[in-house]
Amino acid sequence: MEKEKLEFLQIHPKDNVLVALRDLPVGYSLKFQGKDIVLKRRVAAKHKFTIDALEKDDEIYMYGVLVGKVNEPLEMGELLDVNNLRHAADDFKLGNRKLEWTKPDVSAFQGRTFRGFHRSNGTVGTANYWLVIPLVFCENRNVLTLKSALEEKLGYQVESKDYSDEVDELITRYKGGASINDLLAVDFSAARANKESKRLFPNVDGVKFLNHDMGCGGTRMDSDALCGLLAGYITHPNVAGATVLSLGCQHAQASILKAEIAKRDPDFNKPLFVFEQQFEGTEQELMQKAIKSTFTGLMEANKQEREEAGLDKLCIGLECGGSDGFSGISANPALGFLSDMMVTMGGSVILSEFPELCGVEQELSDRCIDEATAEKFIHLMRTYNAKAEADGSGFYMNPSPGNIRDGLITDAIKSAGAAKKGGTSPVAAVIDYPELANGPGLNLLCTPGNDVESTTAEVAAGANIVLFTTGLGTPTGNPIAPVIKIASNSKVYNKMNDAIDLNCGTVIDGEETIEEAAHKILEYVISVASGDRIAKAVQLGQDDFIPWRRGVSL
Numbered sequence: 001m002e003k004e005k006l007e008f009l010q011i012h013p014k015d016n017v018l019v020a021l022r023d024l025p026v027g028y029s030l031k032f033q034g035k036d037i038v039l040k041r042r043v044a045a046k047h048k049f050t051i052d053a054l055e056k057d058d059e060i061y062m063y064g065v066l067v068g069k070v071n072e073p074l075e076m077g078e079l080l081d082v083n084n085l086r087h088a089a090d091d092f093k094l095g096n097r098k099l100e101w102t103k104p105d106v107s108a109f110q111g112r113t114f115r116g117f118h119r120s121n122g123t124v125g126t127a128n129y130w131l132v133i134p135l136v137f138c139e140n141r142n143v144l145t146l147k148s149a150l151e152e153k154l155g156y157q158v159e160s161k162d163y164s165d166e167v168d169e170l171i172t173r174y175k176g177g178a179s180i181n182d183l184l185a186v187d188f189s190a191a192r193a194n195k196e197s198k199r200l201f202p203n204v205d206g207v208k209f210l211n212h213d214m215g216c217g218g219t220r221m222d223s224d225a226l227c228g229l230l231a232g233y234i235t236h237p238n239v240a241g242a243t244v245l246s247l248g249c250q251h252a253q254a255s256i257l258k259a260e261i262a263k264r265d266p267d268f269n270k271p272l273f274v275f276e277q278q279f280e281g282t283e284q285e286l287m288q289k290a291i292k293s294t295f296t297g298l299m300e301a302n303k304q305e306r307e308e309a310g311l312d313k314l315c316i317g318l319e320c321g322g323s324d325g326f327s328g329i330s331a332n333p334a335l336g337f338l339s340d341m342m343v344t345m346g347g348s349v350i351l352s353e354f355p356e357l358c359g360v361e362q363e364l365s366d367r368c369i370d371e372a373t374a375e376k377f378i379h380l381m382r383t384y385n386a387k388a389e390a391d392g393s394g395f396y397m398n399p400s401p402g403n404i405r406d407g408l409i410t411d412a413i414k415s416a417g418a419a420k421k422g423g424t425s426p427v428a429a430v431i432d433y434p435e436l437a438n439g440p441g442l443n444l445l446c447t448p449g450n451d452v453e454s455t456t457a458e459v460a461a462g463a464n465i466v467l468f469t470t471g472l473g474t475p476t477g478n479p480i481a482p483v484i485k486i487a488s489n490s491k492v493y494n495k496m497n498d499a500i501d502l503n504c505g506t507v508i509d510g511e512e513t514i515e516e517a518a519h520k521i522l523e524y525v526i527s528v529a530s531g532d533r534i535a536k537a538v539q540l541g542q543d544d545f546i547p548w549r550r551g552v553s554l
Helices: 137-154 164-175 180-184 220-234 254-264 283-301 330-343 361-367 371-388 400-405 411-422 451-460 489-496 515-529
Strands: 018-019 029-032 035-038 048-050 057-062 065-070 085-087 113-118 127-136 206-209 239-246 273-277 306-310 316-318 348-351 426-433 440-445 467-470 482-485
Touching: 065 411, 065 426, 085 316, 113 316, 127 137, 127 283, 137 206, 137 239, 137 283, 164 180, 206 482, 220 239, 220 283, 220 451, 239 254, 239 283, 254 273, 273 283, 316 330, 316 411, 316 451, 330 411, 330 440, 330 467, 330 482, 348 411, 361 371, 361 411, 371 426, 440 515, 451 467, 467 515, 482 489, 482 515
Parallel strands: 127 206, 127 239, 239 273, 316 348, 316 467, 348 440, 426 440, 467 482
Antiparallel strands: 018 048, 029 035, 057 065, 065 085, 113 306
């Protein structure tokens, strides 16, 4: 039976605005709750309009929470925009525990497994990578030299299109006397097929070479946090072993890194090779030792094979970037339903991006499993926002121009929709950056809203797969964990389907329910986690990695 395609939506019964699900013209007339509403202006899809007439400073509610106040009197059917609406959110405090929730039906996935790499500490990887990382930015060049020496020879180079053929075509036409208009009209539709790499080590998914600009020169807190982050990657279930290059004199000492590794995995037994340039001597001696050790480490890593594992061994990072006005009513709620499914089955999920939880603090703190956990969440939120305010950029500054253009006018509107990724289950743990957060249940991880910084942190915290929703289109990934991107609307999916894996615009289009979309996503997750399907970000070699400096980043 065909599902009804709506033209507007009230997200929560408490809301006093409606969301346009398609472009609605000026003068558009509708009936809602016995009221005849006529639009005073054109309302583009994803944007909101008022149900009642409002006075100056009246409150606006969406998702059942306060998201703003109006700057001037508004008539019924008036479009909300950056001029007539400002950010506002309810205050929050330690409240009563609200731990009752309705577990979803997971019978369709009971007994299901994925094929992953079992580690000695009981975790299971969805991939099998070797890491080459610098402890300090001084070693970035040597890491890139190792990449140049190893990547192509071992069959791990991503054969991405370099567009040199297009430049050759333009040069030939220019030399032939083509005009500017002629060159602008050139059709580059003939694409070259990617060459298939032949891997020397078929059970190793890749060697990943990370670079960063930290390790020295900043605060000791930043260098310590970097060591914790890198330890999270080295001990990660998707990593078989690592080669670490150190200069020797920097703040981020190898001893700190090893202590952070032991903190996360006391019985750590993966191959780990640490080389200090100031100890080894010449660059040639350093590089030759690193190459030999890395090669022998890969030989060991290649002995590991995929084996069956229960879905409770999945730790899923929940992320959003380039969000739009549909994110909170399609893709994010679908992830929320999936999150509740994973918790029901004993798995782990991580919700991060604390600046994008502004306005829903009370609900999340009330859902914390005990008062100590709630107090930790409240403390982290208040401390982070206070630091942002002190630097002249509070959480209210979080929405980007693209967010605002596509309907997320205030931070509270953006946050209320972003929080939907976390579903309705109790909060099992609140984790500060860059700690481990892969215990069963819903984990809240303190990170910025910055997409790459947050994804980088979620993976360090234990996420062995990341689900990333986007409404505007975001080409990003991670070096060691598959990042599955999910569109909130069909337009962006069709436009950028080279970088986006799945479409939840089907919910907006009336073709799928939230539950059906969640089931579709989980089926895709299982196939990616088993190595049967490759996420678009992995295909494109999107290995984005940015450690968070513990200053302000929204």
